[in-house]
Amino acid sequence: MPGKVVTVTSGKGGVGKTTATANIAAAMALKNQKVVCIDADIGLRNLDVVLGLENRIVYDLVDVIEGRCRLRQAMIRDKRLPELYLIPAAQTRDKSAVSPSDMVRLCNELKPEFDWVLIDSPAGIERGFRNAIAAADIIVVVTNPEVSAVRDADRIIGLIEAEEKGPAQLIINRIKPDMVKKGDMLSPDDVLELLAVELLGLIPEDETVITSTNRGVPVVIDGKSRAGRAFRNISQRLLGERVPFASIEESGGLFNQIGRIFRKGGG
């Protein structure tokens, strides 16, 4: 069976796409899936440092597309995990170096060999976004529970629908349960009601994301991290397992709400 292409995107920048891509990929690799990540944020390469692979780059995505190297040569293997590879973004070029049909061709070459192709998209609605979604089987939109991120997520979800690439699946990242409890942060229920989209995962704000990113180690490897667990749950859902949202956390108010969403959504 050929692999699936999952694109992780957002309207607003800085909401956690690269973090999500790296951790979903690592969680899948931990489940013995064969995974390759593509950093499609050309000119703003980041997935390499988040994964801790920055010192091993020789060739990049644009080198592959322009034929300066073979595909294999641009794929960096993460030696800490069974089968995780990265195709890094070019740092000195811009998005016009790649076209949507280049991405489709590349993914068609990767799909027979991998279970999953994960694409880290740049933020926004420009060329880079079109490149990143061109080959996608599944599009994941990341947002934060905050007005501008939600508004921009709505724009992106609308564009994904217009391109007939939907329905998009939503990750709400950086949730602060205490603020939600006090009525000072949009709850997952609120965001889902506003965006009317399928839920893929809920990630708490968690300092272990920052410390593990500092080290270049995906947070899913940390068995105690709450965010790590939430990312592992997301990868399991993508693998077709039913993971109730209620089981993410045992602590307090927010997670009672998540239980409710889960029942309401029926899955």
Place this chain on the structure above:
Amino acid sequence: MAGFFDRLLSREPKSAYQAKERMKLVLVHDRSNLSPQALEQLKDELIEVISRHVNIDTQGMRVEITKEGREQRLIADIPIKTLAKRRMG
């Protein structure tokens, strides 16, 4: 004194509630690409056209965008003045 400010603050709706209410409106207009002003103008033009054919109750008229999931609908609810009503009123 602190009690006074506490009471004052607690009377203000929670910020998450305000965020949600504001976003509901913003998203309706973003998705339809129709601003509140444009919607008003559309309403005026509807009145003009429809009044040419039938006598309508412009006071009781409603023109609004409703949504179901991500689908939006422009709903115009326009009461027609009946002959009986006109005679009485």
